[in-house]
Amino acid sequence: MASPEDDQIKQVVLDFLRTADIATTTERKVLAHVQEALVLTRPVSEYKPLVSGVIDEFLASLDDEGAEGDDGHDEGHSGGDDDGEEPAPKGPGRKRAGSGAAAAAAGAKKSRKGGSGGEELLFSRDLSARRKARVRRWEGKLYIDVREFFNGPEGEAPTQKGLSMDPGQWARLARELPRLVEAQRSAEADAPPAQLAEKRMAAVSEFKGTCYLGLREYYEKDGKLLPGKKGVSLNLAESTLLLAAVPEITAAAGGLVDAPPLEHGATQPDKAVASGSGSSAASGRPSAAAGKAAAGTAAASGSQVGGSAEAREFVDIGGSKRVSISRFGGRLSVDLREYYEKNGAMLPGKKGIALSPDDWRTLAGALGDVSAALARKDSTYSMQLSGKRKVSLSDFKGTTYVGVREYYDKGNGEMAPGQKGLNMNPQQWAALVAGAPSISAALQQAQEGH
Structure with missing residues (x-):
């Protein structure tokens, strides 16, 4: 049977949760509020199971409200x-x-x-x-x-x-x-x-x-x-x-x-x-x-909130890999490359490939086709870029990768993947797709001399 003190703690926790931001509230914050609001007979850590149970019940009640569809301000809207x-x-x-x-x-x-x-x-x-x-x-x-x-x-x-x-x-x-x-x-x-x-x-x-x-x-x-x-x-x-x-x-x-x-x-x-003051303002x-x-x-x-065509010189796609605008020897390219850290700075590594503007536009125009092949895990998929460069899919340890790579002729007419290129897992490919409009906008600005 719950003690009067337990009942008092439950009420304090519920009152706090009803006005708190559930997205940022932690159990530690709730315990700190209980300690601030009440004179406890034991160390606050001993009340953790009780507080945790009240929090779980409160969250479950929110789940039940969502499942029952009782969100009042949604009622009566026919057009959103x-x-x-x-x-x-x-x-x-x-x-x-x-x-x-x-x-x-x-x-x-x-x-x-x-x-x-x-x-x-x-x-x-x-x-x-x-x-x-x-x-x-x-x-x-x-x-x-x-x-x-x-x-x-x-x-x-x-x-x-x-x-x-x-x-x-x-x-x-x-x-x-x-x-x-x-x-x-x-x-x-x-x-x-x-x-x-x-x-x-x-x-x-x-x-x-x-x-x-x-x-x-x-x-x-x-x-x-x-x-x-x-x-x-x-x-x-x-x-x-x-x-x-x-x-x-x-x-x-x-x-x-x-x-x-x-x-x-x-x-x-x-x-x-x-x-930790316990006030509603805090x-x-x-x-x-x-x-x-x-x-x-x-x-x-380097990721920013903004419009869809916001020009960005580089997009971080995860795993120390980036898509970036590169200028070398007077030539403009889109660089897909893995970076490494040295003395607090990120530097481009050897793993990667520099695409011409035309190759990038070809790739950007086929993002949907490549993504569909990736969803099917179709390791036979291949798309030609220029020369000996192409986009292909491969499987490794149960994961399907998108590779943008340059191939070479082994001498008997058989093409084999070379060292120039970059493989991306599904999450990295998704990040490339999401950042592609920003890279394309930056490429266009660079070509126009902005």
């Missing part, structure tokens, strides 16, 4: 909200297109008609047992949806836990995803968030020792940006699969669009850590005013 989002279908009554055992085993589904309401499912990729990334057309508009599903009486159905993005918002996310996933992998919970819309963010946060990538809509109240119910937090495995699926998702959505610049007054959440809730200057913050990798 202010951000152009079509509300997620509520509860059972509509089966996911192609739901059967055979279709589910495939993992990805394309060009299937949905159930009611004029929805057409163009693409679906499983991120985990319950979460999917989908491209769908609803009443003539395209949406890229990252959402959790549940098994209802009539089959699999979407919950309210997720975010539907228009093509412009997806373009911003696709370009920032390599940086965000790398930050999540490195447990950098203070990494700059990516702004998708005026009050929509993609941000890395830590909870109970685990980093999550949150895709969420915020709302403003009393000068604070507070997390709303629209959104989903992805673990590292889910965000990595989302990154790997960027080329296919983008192809299904018709390519990366020119996302219009965000308004200068757009807000961003403040990633400041709570000071509970990690973001300030609308404090975040305005963050819109355009660049990560150390």
